[in-house]
Structures are given as structure tokens and as C-alpha cells.
Amino acid sequence: GAGVSQTPSNKVTEKGKYVELRCDPISGHTALYWYRQSLGQGPEFLIYFQGTGAADDSGLPNDRFFAVRPEGSVSTLKIQRTERGDSAVYLCASSSQGQNINYGYTFGSGTRLTVV
Amino acid sequence: SQQGEEDPQALSIQEGENATMNCSYKTSINNLQWYRQNSGRGLVHLILIRSNEREKHSGRLRVTLDTSKKSSSLLITASRAADTASYFCATQNSGYALNFGKGTSLLVTP
Numbered sequence: 001g002a003g004v005s006q007t008p009s010n011k012v013t014e015k016g017k018y019v020e021l022r023c024d025p026i027s028g029h030t031a032l033y034w035y036r037q038s039l040g041q042g043p044e045f046l047i048y049f050q051g052t053g054a055a056d057d058s059g060l061p062n063d064r065f066f067a068v069r070p071e072g073s074v075s076t077l078k079i080q081r082t083e084r085g086d087s088a089v090y091l092c093a094s095s096s097q098g099q100n101i102n103y104g105y106t107f108g109s110g111t112r113l114t115v116v
Numbered sequence: 117s118q119q120g121e122e123d124p125q126a127l128s129i130q131e132g133e134n135a136t137m138n139c140s141y142k143t144s145i146n147n148l149q150w151y152r153q154n155s156g157r158g159l160v161h162l163i164l165i166r167s168n169e170r171e172k173h174s175g176r177l178r179v180t181l182d183t184s185k186k187s188s189s190l191l192i193t194a195s196r197a198a199d200t201a202s203y204f205c206a207t208q209n210s211g212y213a214l215n216f217g218k219g220t221s222l223l224v225t226p
Contacts, residue, residue: 004158042217
């Protein structure tokens with residue numbers, strides 16, 4: 001597609017439920033990133049994919065968070081047993097230059113997750 | 117963790133004036149990038165400056181980088197109401213992750 005697409009744009013879920021957030025990167029972009037942004041803060045890195053593999057998942061806060069990218073294109077961020085503290089905007093970005101870091105990213109519009 | 121720190125946190129100016137935002141960071145970097153965010157959603161990449169560069173221009177944007185002081189500035193000249201947004205600096209070191217600051221909220225009034 002023309003840009004990075006994230007669905008849903010908004011998600012309200014009850015505490016303890018499981019949620020999946022989807023990211024559809026720019027076609028051909030091999031690098032894909034997930035970030036989380038809490039209110040009044042800058043985005044914080046969660047995980048980076050190069051192709052199908054998670055090259056760096058050091059930003060995932062705990063084992064309730066998991067992400068996959070089985071075919072090297074669409075990625076899904078999965079959150080188990082959601083907590084109110086997980087409420088944030090989840091941003092996805094892609095880049096065609098994953099091996100060369102001197103390029104900017106293209107971000108999606110994000111998914112606003114609210115855990116009640 | 118957030119490495120970059122923008123200053124000021126909020127800035128209010130009138131159309132036509134210049135806006136200057138500063139960013140300080142803590143560790144060595146490969147590059148520093150500036151992003152704009154409208155309404156708390158997607159970020160738009162504005163400009164990237166490599167660690168061996170000192171100044172870069174893009175349209176009405178001018179970015180400087182001083183690696184000895186670990187600081188950068190973003191200048192928006194002849195500001196417009198449409199420039200109203202939050203602006204973030206992000207550093208990239210040896211890894212792939214971008215480390216963002218908390219941002220500067222810019223308000224440009226007609």
C-alpha cells in the first residue's frame with residue numbers, strides 16, 4: 001500500500017482480555033518496528049523485525065507481549081491478560097533499509113488501546 | 117528508556133515567526149532524526165542528520181548537530197498555523213531502535 005496501515009485505529013478492552021493489533025507495512029519494506037506511546041511521552045521501542053524474524057525484542061515490557069511477522073509482511077502485536085497500564089497508542093513503522101540505519105522510518109497512524 | 121530531551125516542552129508563536137526547538141541526548145549516536153506528530157497519532161519523518169554532519173536544510177527546516185555538546189536544534193522559519201504539532205527528536209546509535217524524547221508542543225496562532 002501507499003503507507004503503513006494499522007488496525008484497528010481504536011480498541012477498548014476489559015482488563016484481563018487478550019488483544020491483537022495489526023500492522024500492514026509499506027510493500028517491500030523488510031524492516032518493521034513496533035513502538036508504544038503513553039500520554040505525554042515520546043514513543044518507546046518494543047520490537048524490531050527484519051524479514052520474518054524478530055531481530056531485537058528487547059523493548060517488550062514482559063512476557064504478556066508477543067509479536068509475529070510470519071510471512072515477512074503483516075505483523076501482529078499480541079497482548080495477553082491486558083492491564084490498565086497497557087493503555088497507550090501502539091505505533092508501527094517500516095523501512096526499506098533495515099540493514100542501513102541511516103534512514104528515517106514511515107509510521108502508521110497507530111492503534112489507541114484503552115484497557116478498562 | 118528515553119534518551120532525547122526536548123526543550124522547551126511547549127512553545128507558542130505567531131504565524132510568520134521562527135520556531136526553535138532544542139534536543140539534548142546522553143550517549144554517542146549514528147544519527148539524529150526529527151519527527152512531527154499531529155493529534156497524538158502517526159509520526160512524520162522530517163529530517164535526519166548523521167553524526168558527521170553539522171547542519172542540514174529541508175525547505176523551511178534547518179537542523180544543527182553538535183556532537184561535542186550532545187545537542188541538536190530544529191529551526192522552522194516563517195511558521196504557519198499548519199506547523200502546529202508536537203515535534204520529537206530521536207537518536208539512533210549502534211542498534212536499530214530509535215530513542216525518542218518527550219517532545220516539544222508547538223502552537224502557531226494566526
